[in-house]
Amino acid sequence: MPRSGKEARERLEHAALELFAARGFDAVTTAEIAALAGVTERTFFRHFPDKREVLFDGERRLTEWVSEALASVPADVAPWPAMRRAVDRIVPPLEANREGGERLAVIAAATPAVQERAAAKQAHLIGVIADLLIARGVAPEEASLVARTCWGVLAHAIGSWRAAPGTPLQPHVDRAFDLLEGLLPRPHRRASSGQPRLSS
Amino acid sequence: MPRSGKEARERLEHAALELFAARGFDAVTTAEIAALAGVTERTFFRHFPDKREVLFDGERRLTEWVSEALASVPADVAPWPAMRRAVDRIVPPLEANREGGERLAVIAAATPAVQERAAAKQAHLIGVIADLLIARGVAPEEASLVARTCWGVLAHAIGSWRAAPGTPLQPHVDRAFDLLEGLLPRPHRRASSGQPRLSS
DNA sequence: GTCTATACTGAGATAGAC
DNA sequence: GTCTATCTCAGTATAGAC
Numbered sequence: 001m002p003r004s005g006k007e008a009r010e011r012l013e014h015a016a017l018e019l020f021a022a023r024g025f026d027a028v029t030t031a032e033i034a035a036l037a038g039v040t041e042r043t044f045f046r047h048f049p050d051k052r053e054v055l056f057d058g059e060r061r062l063t064e065w066v067s068e069a070l071a072s073v074p075a076d077v078a079p080w081p082a083m084r085r086a087v088d089r090i091v092p093p094l095e096a097n098r099e100g101g102e103r104l105a106v107i108a109a110a111t112p113a114v115q116e117r118a119a120a121k122q123a124h125l126i127g128v129i130a131d132l133l134i135a136r137g138v139a140p141e142e143a144s145l146v147a148r149t150c151w152g153v154l155a156h157a158i159g160s161w162r163a164a165p166g167t168p169l170q171p172h173v174d175r176a177f178d179l180l181e182g183l184l185p186r187p188h189r190r191a192s193s194g195q196p197r198l199s200s
Numbered sequence: 201m202p203r204s205g206k207e208a209r210e211r212l213e214h215a216a217l218e219l220f221a222a223r224g225f226d227a228v229t230t231a232e233i234a235a236l237a238g239v240t241e242r243t244f245f246r247h248f249p250d251k252r253e254v255l256f257d258g259e260r261r262l263t264e265w266v267s268e269a270l271a272s273v274p275a276d277v278a279p280w281p282a283m284r285r286a287v288d289r290i291v292p293p294l295e296a297n298r299e300g301g302e303r304l305a306v307i308a309a310a311t312p313a314v315q316e317r318a319a320a321k322q323a324h325l326i327g328v329i330a331d332l333l334i335a336r337g338v339a340p341e342e343a344s345l346v347a348r349t350c351w352g353v354l355a356h357a358i359g360s361w362r363a364a365p366g367t368p369l370q371p372h373v374d375r376a377f378d379l380l381e382g383l384l385p386r387p388h389r390r391a392s393s394g395q396p397r398l399s400s
Numbered sequence: 401g402t403c404t405a406t407a408c409t410g411a412g413a414t415a416g417a418c
Numbered sequence: 419g420t421c422t423a424t425c426t427c428a429g430t431a432t433a434g435a436c
Binding site: 031041045049050051 | 433
């Protein structure tokens with residue numbers, strides 16, 4: 001019995017995905033997952049704080065991707081274009097993880113508890129993004145709004161991407177941004193007296 | 201002991217809020233809530249599918265408000281202005297329920313499980329809004345994007361409203377919309393403005 | 401690794417409203 | 419009588435305490 005923590009963790013993850021795919025999230029007990037992975041139930045909870053969390057290991061690096069993406073954008077780029085560039089940089093890892101995201105989406109669609117966790121993780125990530133923007137010097141009021149909106153656009157794009165199997169993600173992202181920018185009315189007051197656009 | 205279901209439900213709700221306020225969500229058991237309301241634990245679960253749900257009874261009508269608000273906007277108004285008008289119409293009921301929202305926000309901030317439920321409810325509501333827009337004839341692709349974004353703006357406004365006690369909500373909403381509209385780059389319409397290629 | 405609290409479920413019985 | 423709300427009882431799974 002391998003004592004390597006990482007191996008056990010991966011076996012647990014694999015076992016969980018297999019059982020969930022076969023019988024659905026709710027019909028599988030943590031004891032069964034542990035048994036299939038060859039460890040005790042206690043070990044499951046040592047690696048994952050709760051049953052749902054085993055599903056989100058693949059998305060764990062999302063926060064890192066976002067931070068790195070934003071860090072790679074020069075600090076003098078205005079918030080919206082900066083976020084748009086950052087989103088573009090997150091696209092490749094998202095595409096690489098397409099299958100994992102798909103698996104999670106399927107289970108979430110059938111399991112309210114998993115959906116809740118996913119929604120909460122998105123909300124948390126938006127908060128992290130806002131903090132990163134603030135650290136770049138963006139006004140807190142703007143940061144939160146831009147973080148929410150841009151992540152919403154990306155989430156929307158991911159949705160239509162998944163609905164169109166076989167297509168790359170980037171065009172969906174471009175289309176979603178263009179769509180939103182085209183839908184908004186022109187600002188009536190203070191027409192862009194602020195920062196000049198350094199990127200489009 | 202009155203057999204009216206509604207009275208029992210209200211007593212349960214009141215008891216729960218009282219106990220949560222005193223000791224926090226996690227430190228209160230459903231049995232205690234039921235006992236304080238003068239019913240059994242089983243009765244609690246007949247009125248509320250789970251412990252968290254007792255907190256969201258006040259927000260139950262949010263969906264109705266949104267539907268009514270959208271229904272009151274003429275069908276020929278474009279999606280974004282329509283949503284903006286609808287949001288304006290939701291502001292008064294939100295203000296009237298300020299205290300309830302505040303109570304919920306305080307508990308949610310201290311209780312991850314409640315936060316998750318709140319995030320999931322928001323996601324669900326956005327889906328409902330998108331469906332309402334589609335029923336108005338908005339293209340599904342646009343509907344989802346507008347629903348997400350506008351609700352995000354409202355959520356942002358509610359956040360800054362709560363941070364500024366004593367102020368009315370409407371100015372925060374107006375400011376959030378203006379801010380977003382001012383932040384976005386203008387669409388480059390000369391590039392045929394059609395749908396970007398979705399290489400299929 | 402062991403033990404336990406607590407959220408939650410199901411079936412069947414009871415009691416009041418109509 | 420029907421119907422619905424409630425109660426009693428017995429149980430399981432998660433998660434946290436020890």
